[in-house]
Amino acid sequence: MNQRTTGLVVGLVTFVILTVGLLASTIYFYIEAGAAVEKKKAADDAAQASNSKASKIDREYKALVGFMTGEADAVAGEDTLATAKKALGAENVTNLKLELDSIRSNRDQLAQDNANLKQQADAARADAASARAEAGKASQGALAAGQRVEGDIGAYRTKVDEYGKKVESTVQEITRLQDEMDQRRRNEVASLQEKIDSESVSRATLETRVSELQKSVDQYRVKPENAAQLADGRIIDSAGQDGEVFISIGAKQRVQPGMTFDVYDSVQAIQYNPSTGELIPGKARIQVLKVDESTSTARIIPEGRRWGARTRPVVKDDVIANVIFSPEYRYxxxxxxxxxxxxxxxxxxxxxxxxxxxxxxxxxxxxxxxxxxxxxxxxxxxxxxxxxxxxxxxxxxxxxxxxxxxxxxxxxxxxxxxxxxxxxxxxxxxxxxxxxxxxxx
Structure with missing residues (x-):
């Protein structure tokens, strides 16, 4: 569940980053397209100005040539030079000739200027055509980029929709699992409550029986005030070797090998510790080794395994006791x-x-x-x-x-x-x- 959520978050973050990058690219392409359009417009304006200038020069040139041609035809129409001189005067003829030479020189210069202007106009037209071509390419590039951007946006939108559907499906699955777990928990709690109620009833029934059974329990319970009754037997002989002694109880009293008994001088010495409620240790401890019909052989446990050192010897007629063992009763x-x-x-x-x-x-x-x-x-x-x-x-x-x-x-x-x-x-x-x-x- 955590891995699905993490994947979804990573996908959404990736989508946001790509969307921002795509928006920046779109803005850049639109700016470049606008610059190309402005450049094309400037080139068109320059070409138009060049065409206007060339047309003006052509008109002026044609007017000048017409003027000069008309003047020359008028002079050539005279019958003779003398007649012309007579009509104009010699000084005027000379001046006209000089003026004509000047006009011819100006005409040649104008022709050269016109040729230069035509070349400039052609170059301007070529530049304008190149600018229009570049503007067209830029416009086509911007259009293609816009189409790519729209395509990418569509793809991202599709992916976002898919992620949204997956998120919705995951949320529904989580909700379903939570409902199942809640229902299972409620069922288990209800089952446990039924058991608790049943045990409470059983406990109440048991408590009502406690008082009735108390006397039966008390008669078998060990009581500190009756500690003297805990004497289970006595030492009948201590003449054995290696610490062996003989006791007055055996198989008839259900004595088994390995049982241990404390040894006391008398039954009055069998007492409980009032602070702990435990039996006070005797002067020695014996462990049964061999069991006969009515007697048993035991050995004195070494002092190192007892509470304190032994100060009094084990002798005949000492009593033995085990707080739980009873020859006549099985606890x-x-x-x-x-x-x-x-x-x-x-x-x-x-x-x-x-x-x-x-x-x-x-x-x-x-x-x-x-x-x-x-x-x-x-x-x-x-x-x-x-x-x-x-x-x-x-x-x-x-x-x-x-x-x-x-x-x-x-x-x-x-x-x-x-x-x-x-x-x-x-x-x-x-x-x-x-x-x-x-x-x-």
């Missing part, structure tokens, strides 16, 4: 979202499956689905999705899909967290989950 966990178990900054669904596997291996039950149930003991939530930003006006279909997926994930995460808090179901992340199962210390 139910709801796992929601994606997790970043390896702390690489990328939360994935595969790592969420790993968390579910660890819960099952520990001895808990993973509840399927993402809805809060009344018999849940813990909600384990992954990395919180970021709240999506508003879509730009020119967002495409892919951006719409990604936006609404992110929005649904964010709203589902927030709604589940809020519901869990309202129902007072403990919410754990992966780190707290590790602490409670004694895997993260």
């Amino acid at each position: 139910k966990f709801l796992v929601h979202g994606m997790f970043d178990v390896d702390a690489d900054g990328k939360a994935t669904a595969a790592e969420a499956e790993y968390v579910r596997g660890r819960i099952k291996a520990w001895g808990g039950d993973v509840v399927e689905g993402d809805a809060l149930r009344g018999d849940l003991d813990f909600v384990v939530m992954g990395v919180q999705p970021s709240k999506p930003l508003d879509l730009p006006p020119d967002a495409d279909e892919g951006e719409y899909t990604a936006h609404f997926d992110q929005k649904r994930a964010y709203e589902a995460y927030t709604a589940l967290f809020t519901d869990a808090q309202s129902a007072r179901v403990p919410v754990l992340n992966w780190n707290r989950m590790q602490v409670l199962t004694n895997e993260g210390r």
Whole structure:
């Protein structure tokens, strides 16, 4: 779309530049044609003046010759020279002769002048003819240039009309696409609103059930004030080698290899940290190595992996505890979202499956689905999705899909967290989950 608009703008600018150049050329040709016409007129005037001058000289020459010829004939008509002298007188005859010689000399000069004037007139006529020819050529050139200009203007006008049609077609196409996108957006918003309304109804129904199920939830929830009840077993012998100990629970109590337990001097030592709500670590930590029917073999985890150095030894009849493990009860966990178990900054669904596997291996039950149930003991939530930003006006279909997926994930995460808090179901992340199962210390 941007490329079409750019091409149209370039075409219009090019047309304007060519039109200005064409106008300048037309003005130049018309000026040259006017100059040629003026030059032709001046040449015609010069030729006419030359013709008038030549005609005047011819008339004067003919009058002079006629006069001289008449005088000569009159003198030649006398019978004799004597008779003429007698009639005119000698002095007058001499004067007439001198005057006749002068007239003849003037006649020759006039004849020469007349010849020169004829040559000048012929040259003027030739110049006038040449000027007329040049004026004709200039006029024809100007006419041809004007015709070319008119032709070019017609071609440019045709191109402008074509560009106008293309622009109109492009505007119509853009309008059509905008209408389609607006309609699709309205449909998606309406669909999402229906889902939101449906979820709101479900949430309202769930909230009405929370109070009814609260007693059922409370009887299975770990309470800090009953921390002494968290003792899961005891040390029955600490005579093993390499830090091995024997505990009083085994396969009958669903103990599995890899489980960890904190070791305390007595049940009264099992306490919660009031500021964090977490179980205070025991004097040592053990990890199950081998499971028998009613007992298990464990090893004391080295001090470097514990919170602080061990100051009291592990002895017989010490109690062991894991805040989540219970020999008689299988805790139910709801796992929601994606997790970043390896702390690489990328939360994935595969790592969420790993968390579910660890819960099952520990001895808990993973509840399927993402809805809060009344018999849940813990909600384990992954990395919180970021709240999506508003879509730009020119967002495409892919951006719409990604936006609404992110929005649904964010709203589902927030709604589940809020519901869990309202129902007072403990919410754990992966780190707290590790602490409670004694895997993260």
